[in-house]
Amino acid sequence: MFEKQLRVYDDTRALFHLPAGVIYLDGNSLGALPLGVPQRVDRVIKAEWGDELIRAWNTADWYVQPRRVGDRIARLIGAERGSVVMGDTLSLKVYQALAAALDMRPGRKIVLSDTGNFPTDLYIAEGLIATIGRGHQLRLTAPELVEMSLSDEVAVLYLTEVDYRTGRRHDMAKLTAKARSLGILTVWDLAHSAGALPVNLAGVGADFAAGCSYKYLNGGPGAPAFVYVAPRHADRTRVALSGWMGHAKPFAFDLGYAPAAGVERMRVGTPPVLAMAALEASLDIWDRVDIDEVRARSLALADLLIAEVERRCPSLKLVTPRAHGERGSQVSFAFDGGYAAMQALIARGVIGDFRAPDIMRFGIAPLYVGETDILRAAEIIEEVVGGEVWRRPEYQVVNAVT
Ligand SMILES: *Cc1c(COP(=O)(O)O)cnc(C)c1O
Numbered sequence: 001m002f003e004k005q006l007r008v009y010d011d012t013r014a015l016f017h018l019p020a021g022v023i024y025l026d027g028n029s030l031g032a033l034p035l036g037v038p039q040r041v042d043r044v045i046k047a048e049w050g051d052e053l054i055r056a057w058n059t060a061d062w063y064v065q066p067r068r069v070g071d072r073i074a075r076l077i078g079a080e081r082g083s084v085v086m087g088d089t090l091s092l093k094v095y096q097a098l099a100a101a102l103d104m105r106p107g108r109k110i111v112l113s114d115t116g117n118f119p120t121d122l123y124i125a126e127g128l129i130a131t132i133g134r135g136h137q138l139r140l141t142a143p144e145l146v147e148m149s150l151s152d153e154v155a156v157l158y159l160t161e162v163d164y165r166t167g168r169r170h171d172m173a174k175l176t177a178k179a180r181s182l183g184i185l186t187v188w189d190l191a192h193s194a195g196a197l198p199v200n201l202a203g204v205g206a207d208f209a210a211g212c213s214y215k216y217l218n219g220g221p222g223a224p225a226f227v228y229v230a231p232r233h234a235d236r237t238r239v240a241l242s243g244w245m246g247h248a249k250p251f252a253f254d255l256g257y258a259p260a261a262g263v264e265r266m267r268v269g270t271p272p273v274l275a276m277a278a279l280e281a282s283l284d285i286w287d288r289v290d291i292d293e294v295r296a297r298s299l300a301l302a303d304l305l306i307a308e309v310e311r312r313c314p315s316l317k318l319v320t321p322r323a324h325g326e327r328g329s330q331v332s333f334a335f336d337g338g339y340a341a342m343q344a345l346i347a348r349g350v351i352g353d354f355r356a357p358d359i360m361r362f363g364i365a366p367l368y369v370g371e372t373d374i375l376r377a378a379e380i381i382e383e384v385v386g387g388e389v390w391r392r393p394e395y396q397v398v399n400a401v402t
Contacts, residue, residue, distance in 0.1 A: 003287075003288055004288070005288055005289070005290060006285065006288045006289050007293070008289055008290075008293045008294050008297050008366050008367060009297060009366055009367065009368070009369075009370050012285060012289065012367040012368065013367070013368050013370065015034055015035055015036070015285055015367075016032045016033065016034055016035060016218075016367065016368040017032065017033045017034075017035055018032055018368060021349045022349050022351060023349055023350045023351070023369075023373045023376055023377045023380075024351050024365075024368065024369065024373075025350065025351060025352040025362040025363055025364070025369065025373075025377060026351050026352055026353050026361075026363050027215070027216060027218070027363045027364075027365030027368070027369070028164075028192060028196070028215055028216065028328075028329065028330045028361070028363025028364075028365070029215060029353055029361075029363065030214055030215070030221060031195075031214060031215055031216055031217060031218030031219070031220075031282070031365060032218060032365070032368050033218070033220070034218055034281055034282045034284075034285055036281040036282075036284055036285075037220065037278045037281040037282065039281075040277050040278065040280065040281035041274060041277050041278050041281070044060070044273065044274060044277040045274065048060040048062070048273075049273075049274075062271070062273050065086070065271055065273060065276050065280075066085050066086040066087050066224075066264075066267055066271045066276070067082070067084075067085050067086075067263075067264060069086045069226075069276055069279060069280060069283065070083075070084035070085045070086050070226055070263070071084065072280075072283045072286070072287060073086075073194065073213070073217070073226050073283070074228075075287075076194055076195060076199070076217075076286060076291055077190060077193070077194055077199040077200075077201055077209070077211070077228065078198070078199050078200035078201050078202055078203055078204075079201045079202055079209075079228050080202050080231050082231070082262060082263065083201075083202075083228055083229060083230065083231050083234065083262075083263055084226050084227065084228050084263065085226070085227060085263045085264055085266050085267055086213075086224045086225070086226050086271065086276060086279075087224050087225065087227075087245075087266070087267050087268060087269075087271050087272075088224060088225055088268055089212070089224070089225050090120070090189070090191060090210055090211065090212040090225040091120045091121075091124055092225070092241065092268070093210035093225040093226070093227040093266070094120075094121050094124055094158075094187065094189060094210050095124045095127075095128055095240065095241070096210075096227060096239065096240050096241055096266055097187045097208035097209070097210050097227055097229075098111065098124070098125060098128055098156060098158055098187050098208075099128055099132075099238075099239075099240030100208060100229070100233075100237045100238060100239065100240065101155070101156040101158075101185040101186075101187050101207060101208055102128075102132065102136065102155055102156055103237075103238045103240075104185060104233070104236075104237075105155035105156065105183075105184075105185060108152075108153060108154060108155035109134075109135055109136050109137055109153070109155065110136070110137055110139050110153050110154045110155055111125055111129070111136060111137070111138045111139065111154075111155060111156050111158050112139050112141070112146070112149055112150065112154045112156070112157050112158065112184075113125065113138060113139070113140055113157075113158045113159060114140060114141055114142065114143045114145075114146050114159060115140050115141070115142055115143065116143045116160070116163040116164075116165065116166065116168065117140075117158075117159065117160050117189070118160055118164050118189070118191065121158070121160060121189055122138065122140070125138045125158060126138060128240075136155070139154075143163065143168060143170070146159065146170070146175060147174070147175060147178060150175075150178055150179055150182055150184060151182065152182050152183060152184075154179075154182070154184045155184065155185065156184065156185050156186070156187055157175065157176075157179045157184050157185070157186045157187070158186075158187045159175070159186075159187075159188060159189065160188075160189035160190075160191060160192065161188055161189065161190060161192070161193045161199070161328070162191075162192035162193055162196070162197075162327075162328030162329075162330075163192075163328075164191070164192055164355070165319075165332060165355045165359050165361070166319045166320055166321075166332050166359070167192075167319075167320040167321070167327045167328045167329075167330040167331060167332050167361075168320065168321050168326060168327060168328075169197075169321075169325070169326055169327050169328050171325075172188060172199070172204055172206070173200075173203075173204045176188075176204045176205055176206055177204070177205070180205055185207045185208070186206050186207050186208065187207065187208045187209065187210075188201070188206050188208070188209040188210075189209070189210060189211065190209055190210065190211030191211050191212050191215060192215065192216075192328050192329070192330070193211065193328065194211040194212075194213070194215075194216060194217055194226070195215070195216030195217040195218075195286065195291075195294070196215075196216045196294075196295075196298065196328055196329035197291070197294075197295045197298070197328060197329060198291045198292055198295055201228055201230075202230075205230075206228070206230065207229075207230050207233060208227070208228060208229055208230070208233075209227070209228040210225055210226065210227045210228065211225065211226055212225050212226075213225065213226060213279050213282075216329065216363075216365055217279065217282060217283070217286065218282040218285075218365075218367075219275070219276075219278055219279030219282055220275065220278040220279065220282075222272070222275050223275050223276070223278060223279045224271065224272050224275060224276055224279070227263070227266045228263070229262075229263045229266065231262070234261075234262040234263050234265075235261060235262060237259075237265060237266075238259075239259055239265050239266065241268045242257045242259070242265075243267065243268035243269045244269065245267040245268060245269055245270065245271070246259060246260055246264060246265040246266060246267040246268060247259070247260060248260045248261065285367065289367070294366050294367070295329075297366035298329040298364045298365075298366050299324050301364045301366060301369060301370075301371065301374050302320075302327070302329070302330075302331050302364050304371065304374050304375070305331050305362060305364070305374050305377070305378060306318060306320075306322070306331055308374070308375065308378035309331075309333065309378055309381055309382075312378060312379075312381065312382035312386065313381060313382055313385045313386060315335060315385060316333040316334070316335050316360070316381075316385060317333060317334045317335070318331070318332075318333055319332045319333065319334050319359065320332050329363065329364050329365070330361055330362060330363045330364060331361075331362045331364065332355075332359050332360065332361050332362070333359070333360045333362075334358045334359055334360075335358060335360055335385070336358055337385075337390045337391070338354055338358045338359060338360045339354045339396075339398065339402070340390040340391070340392075340395040340396050341360060341381075341384055341385055341390035341395070342354040342360050342402075343390075343394075343395040343396075343397075344384040344389050344390045344392070344395045345377075345380060345381065345384055347395070348380050348383070348384065349380075350376075350377045350380045350381070353402060354402045355402070356402070362377070
C-alpha cells in the first residue's frame with residue numbers, strides 16, 4: 001500500500017504478459033495475465049497447500065481471504081471497508097443480492113431491469129421469481145426509459161451499469177437517487193465497471209452490487225465474484241443461499257443457521273483459494289494505480305479508436321455513445337459481416353469479440369493497451385473491412401464461444 005503509485009501504461013504495461021504480435025482488445029471479457037500471477041499461485045500451491053496442508057486455513061489466512069480481497073476491491077468501487085466479500089460466480093452473487101433486496105420490500109412485486117442487461121442477470125431473476133412463487137414480475141424497459149419507469153410499484157431496480165454490447169453507461173448516481181426517493185432498492189451489476197471506471201457505491205447510496213473479477217480486474221478465468229451490501233442493510237439482510245461459510249460460527253457446526261454479522265453472511269461455501277490467489281497478484285497492481293487516471297486514458301484511447309475507425313471504415317456504425325459520461329471502457333461497432341470480420345481480425349492478432357446479432361466489441365484496458373496498439377488495430381481493421389478480407393470462407397465458421 002505504501003509502494004509508489006504506478007503510472008498507467010508507462011509503468012504497468014511491463015507487468016503483463018501478452019503474446020508477441022497480439023493487440024489485445026478483449027480485456028472486458030477476460031483480462032490479460034499479470035506477470036506476478038504464476039509465481040504467486042505456485043507459492044500458494046507449494047508452500048501453503050503443499051506444506052501447510054489443512055493448517056493453511058489459519059496459518060496462511062485462507063479463511064479470511066474472501067474479505068481481505070473484498071476490501072481491496074472496495075477501494076476500486078467506492079465501497080466502505082468491510083462491505084464487500086468474494087466468492088462464487090457473478091450469476092450467484094446477483095441472485096443473492098436480488099433475493100435480499102426483494103425480501104426487504106415485501107409489499108412490492110416489480111423487478112425493473114432493461115433490455116440491455118446481460119442475459120444471465122435476467123435468467124437469474126426469472127428463476128428466483130419462480131422459486132419465491134409470490135407473483136413477482138420482471139419488467140424490462142429500453143435503457144433510455146428506465147428513469148421514467150420508476151414508480152412506487154417497483155421493489156428493486158436491477159441494472160448493469162455498463163451495457164455489455166454497446167458500452168452505454170447508466171447514470172448510476174441519478175437513477176439511485178430517484179429510486180431511493182421512491183422507496184426502491186437498487187442492485188447494480190458492475191461487471192463492466194470494476195477496474196474500468198470510478199464507481200462510488202457509498203457516495204451514490206447504492207443498496208447492493210456485485211461484479212466479476214476476471215474482466216478488467218485481470219483475476220483470470222473463473223476468478224471469484226464480489227458482492228457489496230450497504231452497511232446500513234448488512235446486519236438485516238436475509239440470505240437466500242445460507243451456506244456454512246456465511247454462518248456466524250461455521251466451526252460450531254450447529255444444526256440451525258445463524259447469519260454472520262455484516263456482508264460475511266453472503267459467503268456460501270469453501271472459497272476458491274487458488275483462483276483468489278491469482279486475483280490477489282493482480283490486485284498488487286490495482287492497489288497502486290489511480291482509477292481516475294485509468295479512466296482518463298481509457299476515454300482518450302477510445303476516442304482515438306473511434307476517430308480512426310470512422311475515418312477508415314465508414315461501413316462500421318458506432319453504437320457506443322460518444323459522450324464520455326455515457327459510456328464505459330469499450331467501443332462497439334455494428335457491421336453485418338461482424339462475426340466474420342472479427343475472425344479475420346483475430347487471425348491477424350487483433351483480438352476483440354463479437355456479440356450477436358452484429359456487434360464488434362473492442363475493450364480498452366489501459367493498464368496494458370496503448371496508443372500504438374490502437375493505431376495499429378485501426379489499420380488492420382481497415383485492411384479486413386475495406387479490403388473485404390472478411391468475406392473469405394474460413395472466417396464464416398462459427399465457434400461455440402464468441
Ligand atoms: C460477464 C457478466 C456476467 C457473467 O456472470 P458469471 O456468473 O461470472 O458467468 C454476468 N453479468 C454481466 C453483466 C456480465 O457482464
